[in-house]
Amino acid sequence: MATIESSNERRQNLLPNEVPKNKEDIQLIWLDRKMNNSDDNHLTQSKLIELNPAVQFYSHFDQCLDLIKSIKDEQIFFIVSGGFAERILLQIHHYRPLVAVFIFCSNRQRYTPLMKEYKKIIGIYTKQPSLIESIREKMNLIVKQTLTFNLSDQKQKSASFLLHQMLIYVLKQASQDEHSKKEMLNMCRDYYKNNEQELQKIEEFQNNYTRHKAIEWYTDKCFLYKLLNKAFRTDDIELLYTFRFFIIDLCSAIEQENYHFKIKETLTLYRGTQIPNEELEKLKENIGKTISINGFFSTSQSISSQFNDFILVLFEIKVDPLLERVVYTDVGNRNRIEDEEEEVLFNLNSLFEIVSVCFDSKLGVWKVELNAIDEDVENVEEYLSLSKQQMEEYTPLIYFGRLLLNELDQVDRAGKYFNMLLKSLPHDHSDIAAVYHNIGIVHEKKDELDLALKNYEIAYEMRQKQLPPNHPHIASSLNNIGLIYKAKGDFNTALDYFQEALKIDENLNSDDNLQKAMKIENIGRVYTDREDFDTALTCLSHALEMFKHVLPDQHSDIARCLGGIGYAHEKKGNLDVALDYYQQQLNMEEQCLPFEHSNLSVHLGWIIDIYKRMNEIDKALDLCEQKLAIQKTRLDENHPRIARTLMIMADLTEDDNPNQALQYYEQALSALEKCTSSDYQVTSECLTSMACLYSVCDMMEDALRCELKALELDRQTLSSNHSNIANSLRNVGLCYEDMNNLSEALRYYNESLTIYQANYGSEHEMVKEGEAIIDRLKDKQLPLSSRKKKKTTKKKSHSIAEPSSGRSNHKK
Known part of the structure; x- marks a missing residue:
């Protein structure tokens, strides 16, 4: 007991x-x-x-x-x-x-x-x-x-729809062996350690499972069914990857059974479910659009079997026997559950057209009529062709981590994944160099520049020994090393690396090419940093045209390049032009990035910054309120994206209405503190912004309290020489300076400068500014106007760190 x-x-x-x-x-x-x-x-x-x-x-x-x-x-x-x-x-x-x-x-x-x-x-x-x-x-x-779906249409694919298709494709290419089976079962045993019935099932699976029994095991509604369906429904990629052993078998089994399950006339199937009202409304608004069910889709030939106390919606699915690429099979004779002998199971990636949504008064439920389709498969395959090209160069093992890093913006999970590979793969494994390369990307996304450079250089040295000098992976290493020098402010060295990488790509391929476009874009960004705007815009425009030629119309790489052009125009002083490009960028990203992606908030902030500089405050607030209303319907009330929007609104209003701004900051901070997946850097940024507002209102004790709390959070979550810690130290020094405590201010300034010097070269603006602050303090002449928010030190200087097989959408 x-x-x-x-x-x-x-x-x-x-x-x-x-x-x-x-x-x-x-x-x-x-x-x-x-x-x-x-x-x-x-x-x-x-x-x-x-x-x-x-x-x-x-x-x-x-x-x-x-x-x-x-x-x-x-x-x-x-x-x-x-x-x-x-x-x-x-x-x-x-x-x-x-x-x-x-x-x-x-x-x-x-x-x-x-x-x-x-x-x-x-x-x-x-x-x-x-x-x-x-x-x-x-x-x-x-x-x-339980059922979850994604919507799309012929003209425009939603981000979640396409990413789900890509994820499943990658999983199906992954390795399947005894190690992957053991990994899956060990996870299941740990999760069900207090459930004797499931533990017995797990033991039975280990001892008796064979590939031809995959359907039988899935329809048993035991641990496999419950864990897999939740993983598919929530796109839990770690869990899905853990289950790759079984997913591959089940997909193959359904495909094989499909050849034997022949029908001569239209098949009518049913699936009862309970979906939220907002999901039902979404279906009503999308008649004629394509729906994709997340996961394997279980249906029945019997309508009566689909009713129980919880059913509110009934899907009625028609399947034309002439459709060759719709994969499904009758699994009734393989089902361990007695009352489900008429079950028909659809494979992953099955697509349906929404025909009608109406209330059936006889049945007392909403009925959604669907037609199975296969014409949209070609459109999905066009999108997946990029993945297939990249996977010709790199294994699913590496590409899976790329999904975490780039498309899904899950940096911490990607870091854990690649470090797990580093520990588990043999030291002479062919993917080790790519693992180091991607660990470098993880560190760079976190602004841990020295750690990023260390891992990039390890990967580069390994590739130089293993590959010919004109190999595309050599170009990727050169590109990413260049990114670190760019971030450190050494633009000449960065430019040399980018140009050397571009030369390799041009020798390998004379046509428009994704890798070439990335290097040209990075070269353009260096010229933006050097304030050679004409050259920058020439390069960026060239890159944009190349991206458009080789990528689908809606793609995050195109969106990022649009943002780069907008930034060059902003620095050049063309605010109207910059605003147009930023709006194009955000509109495209809203179509091709997951709704939770942090870039959607960051790039909304860029638009709002321009509006603020143009004194269009009302227009900016209206936009924020529109975005916030949408976010509240689709996200947890404490999601970091909602907090970011509140912070943007606070920044907009703090000049004219500081009390309202403080309320926005407090709401944002409350949401971040309650968030189930804490975003510590957004929390730190919020505290710093509050401190700046307090200081402007001459509430220095409150300002210092917030700055010290932000510093403590940064020290707990970042490496000891991270540039964000230097920012926080400097901000604490500014508070002490304003409170006329010069000795404490000098102590924090010196510690801040030490970290800046460790991260950047002597010519970097943060080093020069830190030295100037200390000199002015020593003369007791530090002007109040030198105060800057930490959030303004990371303006829109995005560049591309190429992962081992292509691209990454992160901020540098």
Whole structure:
């Protein structure tokens, strides 16, 4: 009992950012003031852990409420004691992720009236066995009907739609061996360590699984089904990569079975589900568009089998027997679940056209009519052709990490992935140089320039020994080393590296080429930094035309180049022209980057900066409010993108309405502190911006408090000589200078300058400025106007660090 109690206590009253990651679609939560008062309660907790490894227990009302409100990607099963029931249901009953409520109490009759008022209450239970059985039964229903989709159309592919297609393509090319099988099963054992039934299934899989049993195992609705479906639904790429062993087998099995499953007339299939109202509205607005289901799509030939207490929407799917590239098969005879013998399973990447969406009064549900299609497959394959070209040069092992780094903007996860490869691959593995190269990109994205350069140089040395001097990977190494010198302010050296890399690419290919376009763009950016704007714009325009010739119409590389042209015009003083290019950039990125991507916020900030300089404050605020409204419908209320938008609005209003600006900053800071995946650098930036506003209002104690907190956060999360720490040290020094504490100010300035000198050359603007501040301080003549926000030290000087096989969309 002691072991059970200690295990259960580790999941009690946790804050949202302390709750471990849930790998299933359902999040079970139990709220009871008397959580630990009896052995019966501890036994119930253990039973619930078997049902749902991510279950959380609460005796504190407010902390439980915070967790519920933070959940977006799971469906909540909520157990509540009678004493808390009415109070919390008043606040959460209409919350979309909440799908089922179970009241667990000693007096059923007392709480029965609540069932008429709150429709999500499944039942009132006084005995543990009946509670557990009811939860298990309802969970099985929800697991079967959970569905997520992406929308697209013939003219314009959404970012999530295309990225999902690319991710699945890469996974299907990955290696499949005993090591990948062991990796998958070890993860499953760890996650289900308290579930004896699933552990037995995992053991059976290890001992008896063969490739031809893949369909049978998937339809068993056991650990494979639950974990895979959640991973596909949320694009959890780490989990999907872990399951590559089984995904490859299941795709192959469906393709093979498809050859034997021949139909002579149109097949009608059904799938019941429960989707949010906003998703239903999205379907209504997109009649004639293409829908792609995230993951394998399970349907039934029987309409009656699709109805239960949770069904609100019924998909009716028509399949033309003449469509050759729609891959599906009848899996009824392979299904371990007795009541699902008429199941038809579609393969990954299956596409459907939305024909109609209407309410069926006879059935009492919304009916969505879909037609299976294959004409859109060609459009998807056109987009994937870039991936295929790059994977001819590099393995899926490396390309998978690229997806994390570039398209999905998941730098920390990419860093963990490539460092895992570095530890697990043999030292003479053919991908080791590419691993070092990509670790360098991770460090560069984090502004850890010396670490980036170290890894780039290791990769370059290895490639020089292994490859001919005109190999494209040599050019990639030269390009990325050049990026570090550019970031350090050594523009001449950077230009030499870029030109040497370009020379290799030109010798390899005389036609328009993606790699050549990248080098030309980087050369243009160097000329922008050197304020040779005419040469810069010539290079950048050349690069843009080349990108447009070799890439799809909507692509992040084209968008980035548009931003580079806009930046050159901004520095040249052509604000109207700069604004137009920045707007083109953001419009394109909104089509081809995930909605969560940080660049969407950063580049919105660039547009707002121009509006502010043009004194178009009202227009800027209107744009921010439009973006914020959209973000609040699609993101968690505490998402860093929402915080960034609030910070932009604060910056806009701080001159005319400092009190309003401070409210925006406080809202942003509150969101960041509650965010489940903390973005510490955005938090630090927010604190620094607040400090600047406080200092302008002559509230120096508050300014110093914020700056010291930002410095502490930077020291906790960044390497010791990171340039952001130097920025924070300088800002603290500015506060002490304004408070006339010259000795403390000088101490912080000197420490800041030491870090700047370690990162940059003696001619870099930050080094020169740091030396000038110290000289002025010594003369006791430091002007207030020298104060600068840390966020302004990273203006729009984006360049491209080429990963081993192509491009990266990061800021330098």
